[in-house]
Every structure is written in C-alpha cells, then in structure tokens.
Amino acid sequence: MLEAFLTSAITMATPILLAALGELLVEESGVINIGIEGAMLAGAFVALAIAYFSGSTALGLAGAIAAGVAINAIFATLVVNLAVNQVVTGTAVSILALGLTGVFYRKLFGVTGKAFMVAPIAKIPLGPLARIPLLGPVLFDHNGLVYFTFILVPTLWYVIAHTRYGLRLRACGERPEAADALGLGVIAIRWQALIVSGALTGLAGAFLTLAYANTFVENISAGRGFVALSVVIVGRWNSWGLAAASVLFGAAMALQFGLQALGTVVPYQLFLALPYALTLVVLAGFGGQAAAPSALGEPYRRQ
Amino acid sequence: MLSSIAKPFAALALAAALISIVLAALGASPIGVFAALGEGAFGSWYACADTIVKSTPLVFTGLAVSLAFSGALWNIGADGQLTIGAIAAGAIGPHLGNFPHAIAIAIILAAGALGGAVWGGVAGWLRARRDVNEVISTIMLNFVAVQALSWVVHGPLMEPSRAYPTSSPIARAAQLEFYFAPSRINLGMILALALAAACYLLLFRTGAGFELRAMGRNRRAATFFGIRIPALTLWVMALSGALAGLGGAVQISAISHRLYEKLSPGWGFEAIAVALVARLNPLGIIPAAILFGALDNGSQAMQRTQGVSPELVQVIQGLVILIILAFDTPAWGGLRENIFGAPHDAAAVPPLAEMPDA
Numbered sequence: 169m170l171e172a173f174l175t176s177a178i179t180m181a182t183p184i185l186l187a188a189l190g191e192l193l194v195e196e197s198g199v200i201n202i203g204i205e206g207a208m209l210a211g212a213f214v215a216l217a218i219a220y221f222s223g224s225t226a227l228g229l230a231g232a233i234a235a236g237v238a239i240n241a242i243f244a245t246l247v248v249n250l251a252v253n254q255v256v257t258g259t260a261v262s263i264l265a266l267g268l269t270g271v272f273y274r275k276l277f278g279v280t281g282k283a284f285m286v287a288p289i290a291k292i293p294l295g296p297l298a299r300i301p302l303l304g305p306v307l308f309d310h311n312g313l314v315y316f317t318f319i320l321v322p323t324l325w326y327v328i329a330h331t332r333y334g335l336r337l338r339a340c341g342e343r344p345e346a347a348d349a350l351g352l353g354v355i356a357i358r359w360q361a362l363i364v365s366g367a368l369t370g371l372a373g374a375f376l377t378l379a380y381a382n383t384f385v386e387n388i389s390a391g392r393g394f395v396a397l398s399v400v401i402v403g404r405w406n407s408w409g410l411a412a413a414s415v416l417f418g419a420a421m422a423l424q425f426g427l428q429a430l431g432t433v434v435p436y437q438l439f440l441a442l443p444y445a446l447t448l449v450v451l452a453g454f455g456g457q458a459a460a461p462s463a464l465g466e467p468y469r470r471q
Numbered sequence: 472m473l474s475s476i477a478k479p480f481a482a483l484a485l486a487a488a489l490i491s492i493v494l495a496a497l498g499a500s501p502i503g504v505f506a507a508l509g510e511g512a513f514g515s516w517y518a519c520a521d522t523i524v525k526s527t528p529l530v531f532t533g534l535a536v537s538l539a540f541s542g543a544l545w546n547i548g549a550d551g552q553l554t555i556g557a558i559a560a561g562a563i564g565p566h567l568g569n570f571p572h573a574i575a576i577a578i579i580l581a582a583g584a585l586g587g588a589v590w591g592g593v594a595g596w597l598r599a600r601r602d603v604n605e606v607i608s609t610i611m612l613n614f615v616a617v618q619a620l621s622w623v624v625h626g627p628l629m630e631p632s633r634a635y636p637t638s639s640p641i642a643r644a645a646q647l648e649f650y651f652a653p654s655r656i657n658l659g660m661i662l663a664l665a666l667a668a669a670c671y672l673l674l675f676r677t678g679a680g681f682e683l684r685a686m687g688r689n690r691r692a693a694t695f696f697g698i699r700i701p702a703l704t705l706w707v708m709a710l711s712g713a714l715a716g717l718g719g720a721v722q723i724s725a726i727s728h729r730l731y732e733k734l735s736p737g738w739g740f741e742a743i744a745v746a747l748v749a750r751l752n753p754l755g756i757i758p759a760a761i762l763f764g765a766l767d768n769g770s771q772a773m774q775r776t777q778g779v780s781p782e783l784v785q786v787i788q789g790l791v792i793l794i795i796l797a798f799d800t801p802a803w804g805g806l807r808e809n810i811f812g813a814p815h816d817a818a819a820v821p822p823l824a825e826m827p828d829a
Contacts, residue, residue: 259743437621
C-alpha cells in the first residue's frame with residue numbers, strides 16, 4: 169500500500185518536474201512561458217501517434233522533442249524576436265495546441281472512442297538497488313525518463329548556479345540591458361532556453377502517453393503544465409526546491425486517486441486543487457516576486 | 472483610422488489562410504468547412520438565434536478581459552470568475568421560489584456578479600497588497616474554481632436523488648424567459664449590450680476610466696500623476712470578475728438552470744481572442760463575440776457534414792490571437808498603437824512590457 173502510493177507519487181511527479189525544470193531555465197532567462205501546457209500536449213500527442221504507427225518508442229520520444237521545440241519556437245518568435253506580450257502569447261499557444269491535438273487526434277484515430285494503446289516504456293531496474301525493501305521499488309525501478317528527470321535536478325542546479333553559462337542566463341533574467349551591453353546576446357540566450365525547455369516539456373508530454381496512460385485522450389495534460397508553473401514558484405526558482413514541490417504535488421495526485429477509489433468523506437477535489445491553492449498561499453505569504461528573476465516577463469528590445 | 476479597422480480583417484484573413492493549410496492537412500475542403508460553419512451559424516432563423524445565445528457569455532467574459540487588459544492587468548481568470556459566479560447563482564437559485572420574478576432575477580444575477588467579483592477581487596488584492604503577479608494568481612484561481620464546481624455538484628449542492636452530478640434546478644421565478652420560443656433568445660444579450668455601452672462610457676468618458684487607461688499605458692507615470700494604483704487594481708479586478716460572474720449567472724438563469732461539471736467550455740479563454748479582435752474596445756466586443764459565438768455554433772454542423780471535429784474552433788482562436796499579436800508587435804514600430812491606443816512614446820515604455828513590474 170505505502171510502496172504503491174510512493175511509487176505512484178514519483179511517477180506522477182516526473183512529468184511535472186521535467187516540464188518545471190524546462191520552465192526554470194526559461195524563467196531564469198527572463199521569460200515566462202504559459203504555453204508550457206501546449207508544448208506538453210503537443211509532445212504527448214506526437215509521441216503517441218509516432219509510437220503507434222512506427223511501433224518505436226524511441227521515435228515517439230524524438231517526435232515529442234520535435235513537437236515541444238516547434239511549439240516553443242512559435243512562442244519564441246513572437247515573444248523574443250517580436251517582443252510581444254508573453255502572457256497572452258502563452259495562452260494562445262496553449263489554446264492552439266489543444267485545438268490542433270484534438271483535431272488531428274480525431275482525424276488519425278477516428279471518432280470511435282476506441283483507445284489506441286501503445287506498449288509502455290520499459291522499466292530499467294537498477295540492479296541490486298532495486299531490491300532494497302521499500303526504497304528499491306519506489307526509487308530504483310522506473311523507466312529511463314524518470315532517472316533522466318531526477319538526474320537533471322543536480323545537473324541544472326550546477327549549470328545555473330556554478331557555470332559561466334548559468335551566469336549569462338541569469339544576467340538575461342535580471343538585467344537584460346546590462347547583459348546586452350556586455351555582448352551576451354539576450355535574444356540568443358532566451359531562444360536557447362526556450363528550445364531546451366521545449367524538448368524537456370515535449371518529453372514530459374511523451375511521459376504521459378508512453379509511460380503513464382499508454383494512450384492519448386483530448387487534453388491529456390489536464391493542467392499539468394500549469395502545475396509545473398506553480399512548482400517553479402513554490403520551489404523558489406531552485407532545482408532542489410522544484411524537485412521537492414513536484415514530489416509533494418505528485419503525492420497529492422496519487423493520494424487523490426486512492427481516495428477516489430476508496431470513496432472517503434474527504435472530497436478528492438481538495439487534493440486536485442492542492443497545487444493551485446498552495447501556490448496562492450505561498451505567493452501571498454512570501455510576497456510576489458522576491459525570488460523571481462527581476463526582469464521576468466519583460467519583453468527585451470534593443471533601444 | 473482606416474487601418475485600425477482594416478487590420479483585424481487582415482489578421483482574420485491570414486488566420487483563414489493558415490486554417491486552410493490545417494484543413495488541407497486534415498484532407499478536408501476549406502471552402503466546404505467555411506460554408507458549413509456559416510450555414511450552421513446563420514443558415515436559418517433558429518441558427519441565427521442560437522448564435523446570439525452562444526455569443527452571450529462571450530460578451531460578458533470579453534468585457535471582463537478588455538476592462539482588465541486596458542489597465543495592463545492580465546486577467547487570465549475570467550473562466551474561474553464565471554464559474555464562481557455560476558456556483559453562486561446555482562446555489563441561491565433553487566431558493567427563490569417565493570419571490571416575484573423581477574426580484575428573483577435581480578437576486579440571482581447579483582449573486583453571480585458578487586461571486587465573480589470576489590474571485591477577481593482576490594487576484595486584485597494579491598496584486599495590490601502582496602505584489603503577486605495576477606497572471607499566476609488568476610490561472611491558479613481558475614483551477615481552484617473548476618475543482619470547487621466539481622465538489623459542489625458531487626457534494627453539498629447535488630440534486631436530492633443523488634443520481635446525477637448536477638445541482639437542483641433553480642426556481643421558475645429566477646429563470647429568464649425565452650422571448651421567441653423555440654429560440655432561446657433571452658434578456659441576457661440585452662443586458663450584455665447595455666453593459667458593453669456602460670463599459671465604453673466608464674472607460675472613455677469618466678475619470679476612473681482615464682486613470683485605468685493611464686495605468687495600462689504606464690504604471691509608473693500613472694503613480695506620478697497621483698493615481699492610486701493599488702486601489703484601482705483591486706477595483707478593476709473585482710469589476711472584471713463581476714462581469715464574468717454575471718455571465719455565469721445569466722447562463723444558469725436562462726439556459727442551463729442548474730450547475731454541472733465543466734459548465735464553461737472555455738469562455739474565459741475564448742474571451743481573450745474576443746477582446747483582442749475588438750482591440751479592447753467594449754463596443755467592439757459585441758461583433759467580436761458574435762463572430763466567435765458563430766464559430767462555436769457552426770462547428771456542430773461542420774462536424775456533421777465535413778467530418779472535422781469542433782476542436783477546429785480552438786485552432787482558429789489560437790491562430791487569431793497569435794496573428795493579432797504578431798501584427799501588433801512593438802518591434803515593428805508604431806503598428807501597435809492602432810490596437811492598444813498607446814501614445815507615440817509607446818516604444819519607450821510599451822504597456823505590454825509593464826506586466827511584471829509593480
């Protein structure tokens with residue numbers, strides 16, 4: 169029971185964390201991308217369609233990366249090059265992706281409502297580690313995407329906090345004019361962050377279809393992109409914090425499924441609302457922008 | 472002036488071209504699809520009437536969005552505000568049986584407006600007092616509202632037989648009647664028209680409206696002019712929420728008569744497309760809402776005859792917003808002034824750049 173719950177919590181946390189780590193990079197560069205939900209949805213759909221018709225999970229994952237990058241490229245063109253409002257663009261990108269995946273899903277898979285299943289991504293138990301009681305199955309018996317996601321946590325922390333590249337990234341998010349004056353190329357750095365984020369978000373979407381549901385339904389991301397957005401806030405723009413917040417929200421989702429099955433008196437909607445409500449509380453408590461990059465959301469234009 | 476009218480049409484034409492590409496990829500005929508959309512939306516007296524009915528919530532949410540956006544307050548939460556307004560209306564509606572019709576209608580609509588105002592006001596308060604970005608707070612409040620609706624129709628407001636996840640029907644006294652049955656045209660659209668005019672007057676003929684637009688153009692400059700930004704932020708967000716909440720109450724009172732899950736098909740998000748096509752002008756909201764209401768209404772016929780699923784409407788919404796933004800970009804020089812009415816120094820401090828700094 170406990171083992172199943174914790175394993176499920178890690179599984180639920182993975183796509184949220186993967187997308188949140190991408191969003192962290194983007195936000196450190198000074199851009200807020202609400203279109204993350206759209207990139208996730210596109211990744212989820214393309215991964216399933218390609219994996220279903222080709223029979224190859226690897227091709228599906230590659231397709232998801234391409235789809236996420238494509239969606240973010242639309243966003244980046246408008247937001248980074250044309251300096252258009254980031255919030256409205258992100259919302260439009262999400263609506264567009266919701267529409268496109270819906271339309272093409274019905275076209276490719278008909279309207280019969282029959283589920284189109286694919287084989288789940290294979291699990292890779294990590295040898296003797298996977299045989300440790302409780303910890304083994306919970307932490308060391310997952311598919312490669314889960315390991316990749318959690319390895320990304322220290323990696324990104326190191327890159328952002330301790331490398332020259334991370335310093336440049338943060339400079340673009342804190343003082344873009346100063347970064348530009350130093351010749352750092354704000355536009356290029358923001359594009360790079362959005363491309364990497366697109367790939368990670370696309371993979372997060374692929375996780376939903378290829379590792380979790382093994383099929384696609386309309387709006388399968390169901391707000392997870394927005395949960396990723398709150399993870400970045402609750403995690404205070406720090407990859408370790410992001411990991412902790414993701415696991416907390418993953419646990420809330422896992423608990424919600426359990427409660428729904430048990431039919432307890434506690435309304436399961438409470439757990440579904442938890443990530444959003446907690447984000448509001450954290451924001452209200454800490455005050456808004458203290459830990460956020462100071463130029464977050466500001467379009468940058470050379471004068 | 473001419474170009475300010477021509478531009479939305481140019482944007483729509485480009486959207487139509489891109490949608491044709493999507494349709495070609497789907498193997499559907501663009502002409503056939505557009506014809507089916509038009510036929511479904513305006514092909515008969517009844518279709519026209521239903522287009523009006525489907526446009527009504529979009530007028531309310533469109534006004535809500537345009538008012539907030541005019542002050543550079545990025546209210547992405549009209550959907551949640553509409554939902555909370557609907558919950559308030561759906562909760563009080565069944566208990567209004569002993570009131571005269573006019574009073575019952577007034578109460579149910581007031582309840583909806585109040586519910587929406589509270590939800591919008593929370594985001595406004597967080598922005599004004601706690602420096603919380605309203606984009607994030609309104610997104611989060613949307614999801615909380617969706618879960619709240621799901622909870623009430625499964626829990627405290629569930630109908631007595633407890634067979635279906637809906638609330639009890641509202642009292643007859645609280646129902647807006649249909650004027651030309653079998654069409655479902657009701658007082659809602661007339662109320663929406665009146666509110667559009669009122670919002671126009673508020674925005675362009677009052678001191679408060681001037682302050683709101685000044686805040687939208689340049690928050691810092693507005694502070695120097697003595698405009699009290701925090702108070703204005705709170706009131707605008709509450710008013711914006713009230714408009715959306717009223718839309719939810721009208722939907723309950725006139726059309727659905729009860730609460731159910733996923734009440735809004737995304738009226739609060741579609742409203743962003745409506746508001747941008749209308750260039751944030753409250754009077755422009757009416758034709759813009761009818762345009763998108765017609766798309767919603769025509770999409771059923773399109774699915775039936777052309778085999779293209781109604782999600783195409785969302786593709787259209789997304790493309791229209793992106794194209795209008797691209798047309799409007801400050802990077803292309805003075806173009807944006809046509810849509811957001813910014814002054815000539817807009818390039819230095821574009822209001823759209825004001826989003827994150829308080």
